[in-house]
Amino acid sequence: MICAAQERRSPARREEVGVQSRNVRDGSESTPKREFQHAGSETAAPRSVLARERARIARAMLADCRFCAHDCRVNRLAGENGLCHAGAEARFFSAQIEVSDELELIPTFAAALSGCDLRCDFCITGASSWNPRAGTGFDPHAMAAKARVALQGSARTIMVLGGEPTIHLPVALEFVSLLPETARLIWKTNAHGSAQAHELLDGMFDVWLADFKFGNDACAQRLAKTPDYLRGVKDNLLWADDHSELIVRHLLMPGHVECCWQPVAEWLAANLPGVKVNLRSGFWPAWQAARHAELRRTVSGPESARAVDLAQRLGLNLIS
Amino acid sequence: MKKRRTKKNCESSGESQVSELLILPDGQILVHNLTPAFAGLLHELNPDDEHISSRSSRRNEVKADVTRPPLLRSGAASHLSPHL
Numbered sequence: 001m002i003c004a005a006q007e008r009r010s011p012a013r014r015e016e017v018g019v020q021s022r023n024v025r026d027g028s029e030s031t032p033k034r035e036f037q038h039a040g041s042e043t044a045a046p047r048s049v050l051a052r053e054r055a056r057i058a059r060a061m062l063a064d065c066r067f068c069a070h071d072c073r074v075n076r077l078a079g080e081n082g083l084c085h086a087g088a089e090a091r092f093f094s095a096q097i098e099v100s101d102e103l104e105l106i107p108t109f110a111a112a113l114s115g116c117d118l119r120c121d122f123c124i125t126g127a128s129s130w131n132p133r134a135g136t137g138f139d140p141h142a143m144a145a146k147a148r149v150a151l152q153g154s155a156r157t158i159m160v161l162g163g164e165p166t167i168h169l170p171v172a173l174e175f176v177s178l179l180p181e182t183a184r185l186i187w188k189t190n191a192h193g194s195a196q197a198h199e200l201l202d203g204m205f206d207v208w209l210a211d212f213k214f215g216n217d218a219c220a221q222r223l224a225k226t227p228d229y230l231r232g233v234k235d236n237l238l239w240a241d242d243h244s245e246l247i248v249r250h251l252l253m254p255g256h257v258e259c260c261w262q263p264v265a266e267w268l269a270a271n272l273p274g275v276k277v278n279l280r281s282g283f284w285p286a287w288q289a290a291r292h293a294e295l296r297r298t299v300s301g302p303e304s305a306r307a308v309d310l311a312q313r314l315g316l317n318l319i320s
Numbered sequence: 321m322k323k324r325r326t327k328k329n330c331e332s333s334g335e336s337q338v339s340e341l342l343i344l345p346d347g348q349i350l351v352h353n354l355t356p357a358f359a360g361l362l363h364e365l366n367p368d369d370e371h372i373s374s375r376s377s378r379r380n381e382v383k384a385d386v387t388r389p390p391l392l393r394s395g396a397a398s399h400l401s402p403h404l
Contacts, residue, residue, distance in 0.1 A: 096337045099375040100354035107356055124352055282350045284342045
């Protein structure tokens, strides 16, 4: 079956992406989830089985951590910390059913892992996202039990987020291994993961809900202390679009319509035509946003209108 | 701008749920981590707000505990703030 995401790709894009991810375990070409769930296929393996195997691999990879684009290569099993400061164990700061995400995903049971590899000064969960030791120890079995209860109730989906869940791949994958095969799983990410992370995540989540936060490297460096941001996020989005359903989010920031939203919108229109885009205008000056004069306020009505107008002129597929 | 952190006991499990909201001077309310129960509450305060009604309609039927006068000014919009 050719999925919509594949149909959207242009020949130029295929060359640009060049994605031929390999199965982490045996080196064979990996297959999108839609295919390895096909019943009767000899190569089919339940998601839970793959996730369990990959969780073990991910755990071992903590000895030379390359989960995100920072590529720190520290030994987290030995107590070394990279830029995210995360150790070997994961903690979480929120786990509940929520309805503030995209309409097609809600209600979702959202489990938020502590710690992140970015340092966004305006992070609305900065205290927990900047501190991987915040919150409570993440027990995949206990969390999966909660998720199953949520699915039996009102939840339509399960969302794994942070902070940034990519830095906690071992427990995130173990969590996936304990969920029903039919559960619709959402990977909410800052799109700053590495190729190694992609191999582990291939086929694990039905939807990638990915942020495209900054439209240029200077803003990313100044507001999130993240160098070489654009290259990484574009690679992530192209990969995610090839391997999963993708929804791109952009949080509109006050004073950043032209420098951030405009190039983001133009790139999406040119490289991911038709992809679902959620333009969020509910910025509030949280955490350390006041360090930056332009971030001490919310988004104005004219800014929001300008941003929506640009999206419409570019033909973006806006969703809410 | 006033930031409020609200906690409400989940009726089914007894565990706390957390939503955060920011009330702007013009009466707009920004919400983060909106729970079904809180969406229901906001919907009852301002039934005409389509941002909230589209989300509260998807919740499990959790009866909102509305015992106070509406916080939202008439005609004020509420907008949802994302996870970051």
